[in-house]
Amino acid sequence: MTALSLKNVNKSFGKVHVLKDVNLDVEEGEFVVFVGPSGCGKSTLLRVIAGLEDATSGEVSIGDEVVNMTPPSKRGIAMVFQSYALYPHLNVRGNMTLALKQEGQPKSVIEERVQTASRMLNLEPYLDRYPSELSGGQRQRVAIGRAIVRKPELFLFDEPLSNLDAALRMNTRIEIANLHRQLGASMIYVTHDQTEAMTLADKIVVLRDGRVEQIGSPMELYNNPANQFVAGFLGSPSMNFFPARIIQDGDDRIMGVRPEDLFLADDGILSARVSHVEKLGGDTNVIAHLKDHQITARLFGQHAVEEGQDLRFGFNPQSAYHFDTYGARLY
Amino acid sequence: MNKARSNPLNTLAMHGALILYTLIALFPVFIILINSFKERRSIFREPLALPDSESFSTIGYETVMQQGDFFLYFQNSMIVTVASLFFILLFGSMAAYALSEYRFRGNMLMGLYLALGIMIPIRIGTVAILEMMVATGLVNSLWALILVYTAQGLPLAVFILSEFMRQVSDDLKNAGRIDGLSEYTIFFRLVLPLVRPAMATVAVFNMIPIWNDLWFPLILAPAEETKTLTLGSQVFIGQFVTDWNAVLSALSMAILPVLILYVIFSRQLIRGITSGAVK
Ligand SMILES: Nc1ncnc2c1ncn2[C@@H]1O[C@H](COP(=O)(O)OP(=O)(O)O)[C@@H](O)[C@H]1O
Ligand SMILES: [Mg+2]
Numbered sequence: 001m002t003a004l005s006l007k008n009v010n011k012s013f014g015k016v017h018v019l020k021d022v023n024l025d026v027e028e029g030e031f032v033v034f035v036g037p038s039g040c041g042k043s044t045l046l047r048v049i050a051g052l053e054d055a056t057s058g059e060v061s062i063g064d065e066v067v068n069m070t071p072p073s074k075r076g077i078a079m080v081f082q083s084y085a086l087y088p089h090l091n092v093r094g095n096m097t098l099a100l101k102q103e104g105q106p107k108s109v110i111e112e113r114v115q116t117a118s119r120m121l122n123l124e125p126y127l128d129r130y131p132s133e134l135s136g137g138q139r140q141r142v143a144i145g146r147a148i149v150r151k152p153e154l155f156l157f158d159e160p161l162s163n164l165d166a167a168l169r170m171n172t173r174i175e176i177a178n179l180h181r182q183l184g185a186s187m188i189y190v191t192h193d194q195t196e197a198m199t200l201a202d203k204i205v206v207l208r209d210g211r212v213e214q215i216g217s218p219m220e221l222y223n224n225p226a227n228q229f230v231a232g233f234l235g236s237p238s239m240n241f242f243p244a245r246i247i248q249d250g251d252d253r254i255m256g257v258r259p260e261d262l263f264l265a266d267d268g269i270l271s272a273r274v275s276h277v278e279k280l281g282g283d284t285n286v287i288a289h290l291k292d293h294q295i296t297a298r299l300f301g302q303h304a305v306e307e308g309q310d311l312r313f314g315f316n317p318q319s320a321y322h323f324d325t326y327g328a329r330l331y
Numbered sequence: 332m333n334k335a336r337s338n339p340l341n342t343l344a345m346h347g348a349l350i351l352y353t354l355i356a357l358f359p360v361f362i363i364l365i366n367s368f369k370e371r372r373s374i375f376r377e378p379l380a381l382p383d384s385e386s387f388s389t390i391g392y393e394t395v396m397q398q399g400d401f402f403l404y405f406q407n408s409m410i411v412t413v414a415s416l417f418f419i420l421l422f423g424s425m426a427a428y429a430l431s432e433y434r435f436r437g438n439m440l441m442g443l444y445l446a447l448g449i450m451i452p453i454r455i456g457t458v459a460i461l462e463m464m465v466a467t468g469l470v471n472s473l474w475a476l477i478l479v480y481t482a483q484g485l486p487l488a489v490f491i492l493s494e495f496m497r498q499v500s501d502d503l504k505n506a507g508r509i510d511g512l513s514e515y516t517i518f519f520r521l522v523l524p525l526v527r528p529a530m531a532t533v534a535v536f537n538m539i540p541i542w543n544d545l546w547f548p549l550i551l552a553p554a555e556e557t558k559t560l561t562l563g564s565q566v567f568i569g570q571f572v573t574d575w576n577a578v579l580s581a582l583s584m585a586i587l588p589v590l591i592l593y594v595i596f597s598r599q600l601i602r603g604i605t606s607g608a609v610k
Contacts, residue, residue, distance in 0.1 A: 047505070052505045083500055085506040089521075102512065146506075150510075
């Protein structure tokens with residue numbers, strides 16, 4: 001059974017065409033990540049799935065049932081928002097139980113679900129606090145708890161970690177991954193952060209300007225990007241692009257080489273001047289200028305490289321990607 | 332900001348300015364209050380002096396109590412002000428929510444139309460309003476006043492409230508929708524509490540002109556049983572003789588309820604600001 005399926009979904013706000021023919025299938029229990037730059041329509045797509053916006057055209061099905069006309073609360077979904085969106089007038093318990101009360105669930109069921117969820121998220125000591133008395137991380141956990149107690153078929157997360165600091169972000173990311181393992185529910189997770197996408201996803205959907213650029217597992221997309229945009233978006237630091245004519249005269253293709261595929265070599269084919277060095281201990285990132293093009297090399301271990309130095313980089317021709325001038329992948 | 336605040340000299344200057352302003356603002360009220368407790372001669376001889384054993388007199392208050400039905404006037408003013416404020420806030424916030432939350436054809440035009448009233452004084456329409464009230468038989472009823480004041484207050488209320496409602500987090504409303512709350516519940520339980528400071532502002536802006544208005548009570552409801560306090564107090568101001576004791580006493584008593592309402596609203600205002608919103 002598919003948990004979610006989108007068929008030719010379009011969404012316009014007046015004259016602005018935001019989502020363009022989106023097609024997607026999410027399998028039962030799958031963790032799907034929508035990733036793309038800010039403003040590409042990720043949140044809009046999520047809101048269309050949730051029923052908070054109506055699709056201008058196309059079909060949205062959840063669990064094999066067309067839900068275009070179903071209100072959000074009846075779609076069997078739960079959503080976690082970037083701004084937490086906790087009800088300020090209710091305490092943690094009240095926030096978590098509101099939806100169940102609206103559904104008319106019996107008290108015993110409500111109590112049991114709150115117990116389970118708050119144990120899972122270590123929220124037990126805070127059940128009687130109000131949102132204004134919680135830290136950012138705690139609020140986000142309450143928002144996740146509010147979603148869990150509803151036992152939805154499909155979880156929707158809209159950039160849930162972007163308001164947290166780096167350390168907390170990593171912990172919460174692991175917590176969400178654990179949660180997915182424990183609950184086994186399907187999850188859709190929106191982010192503009194490619195690290196989150198790579199680490200969490202079973203399947204990544206790369207969006208640009210409201211269009212799906214590519215769908216696949218993280219490694220499929222990393223190893224075999226369909227175009228220059230996907231190639232540049234996934235991987236950190238991002239892929240280096242430069243005109244192939246730097247290497248071979250008259251070649252008008254664009255070449256892409258991942259920073260980790262570049263290595264120092266005295267007879268290397270690329271000669272560049274170092275403009276900046278990031279020494280991370282385990283890795284060294286060298287940012288250098290190849291004529292007018294900036295390239296980044298990620299060297300394993302520690303290297304005595306200084307700014308202003310002239311270096312030669314080599315790469316294995318098999319690891320290079322080739323794109324035509326429109327950005328489409330050639331091979 | 333913090334640095335400036337902790338500097339004792341700045342603090343002193345700030346408090347000095349505020350105290351000075353408070354004194355200036357309260358001075359007329361103070362003069363009215365002290366003179367309302369003096370006999371007529373002392374009011375004119377030494378208007379700035381506090382009442383002493385010689386000049387003290389409650390004659391003004393006695394006159395007010397005897398002349399006309401002061402408590403009825405008072406009650407009328409209270410009913411008209413509170414009811415008008417209630418309707419202004421209720422309908423104003425509902426219209427503002429519709430304008431800020433829902434996309435529909437003519438949304439912009441509707442907003443402009445509703446805001447137009449801010450620029451056109453309602454008194455221009457007095458004759459038409461009077462004709463309408465006569466036709467509907469509402470003349471000399473408190474409803475006539477309540478309806479007019481509600482209409483008068485709505486444009487500014489819609490304008491201010493819709494601006495504030497646009498700032499209420501979409502996520503919060505959407506969370507409510509996903510949890511199955513009705514649009515009414517979302518409006519009353521989630522949105523209204525978050526715009527409480529704006530509501531208090533609107534209430535304060537509307538309250539005083541309504542309470543003090545003489546024009547519409549005089550035209551629409553001059554009957555004895557529907558007189559408001561302001562209109563009722565006019566009996567003491569004659570063309571040739573003015574009973575200053577009575578006028579000052581009536582004014583003193585008229586200040587009280589506005590003061591109480593103001594304290595209530597301003598508490599809301601402060602609580603609204605400090606009650607930590609969504610994030
Ligand atoms: N309610 C709306 N009215 C008009 N335009 C909107 C609305 N919501 C989103 N958009 C537009 O749709 C585009 C995608 O927005 P969004 O889905 O929020 O992007 P993302 O979440 O990927 O950053 C943006 O260009 C935004 O301006
Ligand atoms: Mg977004």
